[in-house]
Amino acid sequence: MGTVALAVTDGMLHFELSVAYEVFGAAPAAVAVPWYDVAVCGPHAVRVGRFLLEPDHGLDRLRRADTVIVPGWADVDEDPPADLVDAVRTAHEAGARVASLCTGAFVLAAAGLLDGQRATTHWAHTGALAARYPGVEVDPDVLYVDNGSVLTSAGKAAAMDLCLHLVRLDHGSSVANAVARRLVVPPHRAGGQAQFVAAPVPAGDDHPLAALLPWAIERLEHPLTVEDLARRARMSSRNLGRHFKAATGTTPLQWLLTQRIRRAQELLETTDASVDAVAAATGMGTATTLRRHFNRTVGVPPDTYRRTFRSQPRLRSPCE
Template sequence: MRTLPDMLAFAVTEGMLHFELAAAYEIFTAPQLDYRVVVCGNAPVRAGRFTLEPDLPLDRLDQAGTVVVPGIADVDEPIAPELVRAVRRAHEKGARIVSLCTGAFVLAEAGLLDGLRATTHWAHTGVMAQRYPRVRVDPDVLYVDNGRVLTSAGKAAAIDLSLHLIRADHGTATANTAARRLVVPPHRDGGQAQFVPAPVPSAEGHPLTELFDWASARLDRRITVEDLARRAHMSSRHLTRLFRSVTGTTPLQWLHSQRIRRAQELLEMTDDSVDMIAEASGMGTATTLRRHFHRTVGVPPDTYRRTFRPVGGHQVSGGTLS
């Protein structure tokens, strides 16, 4: 059977976790995206308290350009062999394989994570490392992108990885639109810590909300940690600790990621020169922007612009989809 690059298939079997499945399905079926989303399974399956009717049998999974494996409820139960075979066959035919939460156990069972760095819900990383010693399990990240094989940590990290895929396939502006629709942050870096010991305040009472807005409106200017600390009315040391507890990163790393995202948006949505974008994003010079952009995004700014230029008001994908 012919592989369909725009087909995104959820691989389901009995005992799937409903949160990750429902969240990812909601994200990938957004009206501004062109994924052809289907659910593949051999029979109606229970996901939490819900029963799901698949669209296609599991043996059609190998037609998909992208396969999403939701989390499994009980990692101590044997994984359905037909699911493992279907996921492995789809990978062999060239599909991009994505696991959410404990769905990584399915990928590991299929041998797709051997020799690769991967993650899963922090509560199960120890079990995974012990059961699959050839997998380099990283318990401290939100998601890991190995190109054709991607894994996420638990719960909300599934949303982060889903938005990361949209960003890769359709560009930053489309990913941001999808995030706004879901009322979630548009981007959390995959290397961010998945478990933060201190509770994260609600959006209404977030101690850094005003500071984030202030800094985001001034990315074209030089901003130091001392500037941020003065604005937040706290010491630089205290601000750094607070940033780490809330975002999982440092103030300077956060600023750097904001500047790169601003550059991405301007490359996608304007005809501004690289020099102008470097100035507007606070990178200073085109040389500096090119160096940091290539290091962070993986391609030069000009290549990124050609890949994600709007055509007729829609983003052009340079990723798996066509």
């Protein structure tokens, strides 16, 4: 997958930098795919939180990278370092994919990569980003934005979501899920999900949805309804909807659809099951229904998706 350059500068936020290094630094066990060559790039030793970090490479290596990750830094009131901005711009002009984590979006904006583009950053800084760079369409309500060669994420946990999204684009869902399992994080949260909700994920065994979500995921082949979920959770449909919105940022039906699509991706990548069989195994009913929802959500038809990620090892079809 080529070089992933992690751009570092003084005042860098260590959490986002660590997230990127953890995701791209090592392939998950038993995954036989080419992995990334990670390079930590900076002009000199930099202060990261309370630590002094000596980069492995200078900014010249960043300019030649295939993917550039720009973590956030603490002092967004200051203009980002000019040498870093220039290196990021040069890398993108040379064909690199550039992604920012949290307030790293200010570097991309300063480089002109977000002009006329939709972008996001940590919700606490979206106003500042929009005010300083009026040419950027700042969306404060999403986890990450994928514009193809330029991607931006909100803060903290959303940085992990974007990094896993990049792995998913490069290697497919099964490999991204393996990385998520190694890091003990949820394998997928859609970029359009709200970044600021009362409880992003169910917390603890006593959460009202703690038992319901795994139960539903194990039964995706069944035509589950909101009433089915509410009955299982022993609450009204309206109360269930409120808990879902608070815990996942979406509705029960949209959450179910997302799980069905992700399951379909895994089956398309790792089995020879027909599209009809995948539709049945994911509760979509018919291949027509699966194709409609899959194309709208993923952006390509199931057959095209399978051809793209067919290098994954084959598992048994759910119909065998």
